[in-house]
Amino acid sequence: TTEEKKFFVFAVLRNPMEIAVTIYEKMKANAKGNFTNPKLFTENGGHISKKQRERFNFIHENNASFQEYFIKFFNKPFDNFASITLDKCDFVIRYENITEDYKIALKKSGIKNPKDLPVKNKTDGKKKDLSEYYTKDIQSLTLFVFGPFLKKYDYGFPEHWTHTEIPLSARFLFYIGGIIRKWKWKLKKNSSRKSIKDSIYGDIQRKSN
Numbered sequence: 001t002t003e004e005k006k007f008f009v010f011a012v013l014r015n016p017m018e019i020a021v022t023i024y025e026k027m028k029a030n031a032k033g034n035f036t037n038p039k040l041f042t043e044n045g046g047h048i049s050k051k052q053r054e055r056f057n058f059i060h061e062n063n064a065s066f067q068e069y070f071i072k073f074f075n076k077p078f079d080n081f082a083s084i085t086l087d088k089c090d091f092v093i094r095y096e097n098i099t100e101d102y103k104i105a106l107k108k109s110g111i112k113n114p115k116d117l118p119v120k121n122k123t124d125g126k127k128k129d130l131s132e133y134y135t136k137d138i139q140s141l142t143l144f145v146f147g148p149f150l151k152k153y154d155y156g157f158p159e160h161w162t163h164t165e166i167p168l169s170a171r172f173l174f175y176i177g178g179i180i181r182k183w184k185w186k187l188k189k190n191s192s193r194k195s196i197k198d199s200i201y202g203d204i205q206r207k208s209n
Helices: 015-027 049-063 064-071 082-088 097-108 136-152 168-187 201-208
Strands: 010-013 092-093
Touching: 010 049, 010 082, 010 097, 015 049, 015 136, 015 168, 064 136, 082 168, 092 097, 136 168
Parallel strands: 010 092
Antiparallel strands: none
């Protein structure tokens, strides 16, 4: 609507190398039991897909390291909703600078004296140094998978990496994938799935309905 077009729109952008590590550690810990809770499975109206459960099972059945997990499941250039949404945003919060950017976003949207962003849902077992996950044996694959996205959104590779040239094939597949993603999104219907009650996202969904 005309009124909606006046809204201040912002989104959060995060380094996909961080995203992959976080998801791996969450699956490994399964701290809240999300990946083994049938109520959260997509076929029961939840948000945990069969693909996610396949990855979860691989980690636990094989006691898989991050490197083994990455080699098994990451084989094409990474992209996400950033390629669809960021061009339409008035402001982008960088996750690595989320505390400051969050306040900037709220001030830009007209909120005076915004409160600090509370810390929630910290990932158990996650190491701070990405180089402990992205070891030398998977650096070439990491460049193929994450290189185009990192370049597009001005993220750098770990400083100690001596080779950071992104394969041409990865750039091409990333470009084509972005076009297909936008096309599929136009055909996509809104999901009726809800996250579990008493979770952060689940409570937000229920309050908005």
